Amino acid sequence: AQSVTQLDSQVPVFEEAPVELRCNYSSSVSVYLFWYVQYPNQGLQLLLKYLSGSTLVESINGFEAEFNKSQTSFHLRKPSVHISDTAEYFCAVSLLQGAQKLVFGQGTRLTINP
């Protein structure tokens, strides 16, 4: 069965500093990879996804993630964060074979300090 590990439950950073949120997965078959964001009192929104092609994917608000197959990782990065990036971030995988479901990590709470 597949699993997803987000290595940090909380990440505090200062505004305009860079940030990396780490995600590792385990699967015996190929996967699709996702990052979702949850702002306070809201549902989950897709931030970015890797399905195929370039291993570096970007979002419209400056986040990027790189699929590293050898290290089974999909870390999320942003070179300069803003107060409005304060949210909880979830990494997820789905399998290209087998059960049609999305499996999530435990979440990382990103707190931006002024």
Next chain:
Amino acid sequence: DVKVTQSSRYLVKRTGEKVFLECVQDMDHENMFWYRQDPGLGLRLIYFSYDVKMKEKGDIPEGYSVSREKKERFSLILESASTNQTSMYLCASSPHRGLVTEAFFGQGTRLTVV
């Protein structure tokens, strides 16, 4: 835009009550999912469905059942609510049977069982 609508944002129920959580999607998606979200545990899959009248157990189905009588509607049922079912419940849908290339989430229902 895809819309996934959950019937209630907040619910308070008594121990032993039968509870229905309703979810409707408006984009003719094949797959629908129910997750519960708890701090530090991320999102855990309760049940999913890839067709009308079809259902598959997720990772934590105990104490829950589901119903999918129409393609657009997926109901989660707590047969006899207990305090350990106090949680945030999230419904999601995805378009293609067989693969999850993206999932769209509702706003969530925060259920408190007293």
